[in-house]
Amino acid sequence: xxxxxxxxxxxxxxxxxxxxxxxxxxxxxxxxxxxxxxxxxxxxxxxxxxxxxxxxxxxxxxxxxxxxxxxxxxxxxxxxxxxxxxxxxxxxxxxxxxxxxxxxxxxxxxxxxxxxxxxxxxxxxxxxxxxxxxxxxxxxxxxxxxxxxxxxxxxxxxxxxxxxxxxxxxxxxxxxxxxxxxxxxxxxxxxxxxxxxxxxxxxxxxxxx
Amino acid sequence: xxxxxxxxxxxxxxxxxxxxxxxxxxxxxxxxxxxxxxxxxxxxxxxxxxxxxxxxxxxxxxxxxxxxxxxxxxxxx
Numbered sequence: 687x688x689x690x691x692x693x694x695x696x697x698x699x700x701x702x703x704x705x706x707x708x709x710x711x712x713x714x715x716x717x718x719x720x721x722x723x724x725x726x727x728x729x730x731x732x733x734x735x736x737x738x739x740x741x742x743x744x745x746x747x748x749x750x751x752x753x754x755x756x757x758x759x760x761x762x763x764x765x766x767x768x769x770x771x772x773x774x775x776x777x778x779x780x781x782x783x784x785x786x787x788x789x790x791x792x793x794x795x796x797x798x799x800x801x802x803x804x805x806x807x808x809x810x811x812x813x814x815x816x817x818x819x820x821x822x823x824x825x826x827x828x829x830x831x832x833x834x835x836x837x838x839x840x841x842x843x844x845x846x847x848x849x850x851x852x853x854x855x856x857x858x859x860x861x862x863x864x865x866x867x868x869x870x871x872x873x874x875x876x877x878x879x880x881x882x883x884x885x886x887x888x889x890x891x892x893x894x895x
Numbered sequence: 896x897x898x899x900x901x902x903x904x905x906x907x908x909x910x911x912x913x914x915x916x917x918x919x920x921x922x923x924x925x926x927x928x929x930x931x932x933x934x935x936x937x938x939x940x941x942x943x944x945x946x947x948x949x950x951x952x953x954x955x956x957x958x959x960x961x962x963x964x965x966x967x968x969x970x971x972x
Contacts, residue, residue, distance in 0.1 A: 735915060762914050762932060762939040787905030792937050817937045834929065834941040 687783065687894025688718045691887060694725035696770055699732065699757055706839065709778045713837050719783050720892045723776035723841075724883055727768040729754045729850075731857060734763035741765045741858040749856065761832055761840060764861035767854050771847025771868065773882050775799075779892045781836045788833055792817065794891060795842050799827040802844070802885045808872050824867035828859070846870065846877050897946050899930065899968040901961055908935050909963050913955040917941075920950050924970060931967060948972040 819827035845868035915932040952969040
């Protein structure tokens with residue numbers, strides 16, 4: 687199994703997307719079988735193909751003032767926010783080597799988030815029919831996966847820091863009335879992003895034997 | 896003429912929504928290029944063209960629901 691980890695640190699959304707595309711090409715060419723890209727983004731609101739402008743709840747001038755750009759991205763779905771208090775987990779995995787089953791893959795990703803959160807003593811769970819990982823009725827990890835040629839693209843974001851939560855109120859995440867939470871909000875104490883990364887790398891299952 | 900069939904996408908997935916056509920009827924398409932994006936309740940799947948040719952028919956519109964195993968498009972080689 688040719689598996690590689692890319693830790694990009696804090697990086698602009700579009701730059702990370704470019705790298706994700708490069709890694710995707712490597713996997714498509716068979717140079718790699720599986721990769722794990724970890725990073726955090728500067729504040730950004732991304733709009734999927736079916737995003738409705740009404741789901742941005744504030745005036746664009748306020749976003750400019752807050753220095754939050756709006757990016758239209760080539761993905762399905764509605765609007766979402768990313769910021770430095772979230773850990774982005776982009777698995778680029780050739781499912782030919784694992785199991786060609788979209789929902790199995792999503793379940794495994796949600797399971798990964800649940801396991802990692804569990805290591806911090808956070809009891810998170812799935813909700814039937816809703817993507818993502820939840821603590822009670824609040825979302826702590828979001829999931830948005832695209833599969834092309836049975837290779838995965840995009841992925842998972844885990845809310846770690848408390849301060850980013852405010853920015854979710856600028857939008858209607860995924861076009862739905864969802865309350866978000868973060869690891870720090872649940873635990874009431876500071877959480878080191880590096881520790882979350884360390885556990886994720888340990889618990890990541892798409893690395894073969 | 897090649898029928899493009901909606902493939903098995905996983906256990907328990909029997910329906911999908913046609914979310915985006917990358918190619919319009921009458922357009923040329925290359926084997927393995929993205930043809931149409933399908934959405935399940937949780938993820939999107941890009942269905943590639945099984946062969947090169949011209950997209951003769953797109954049998955579902957964006958927003959339509961279709962079953963696994965149904966013909967979604969016809970490509971004239």
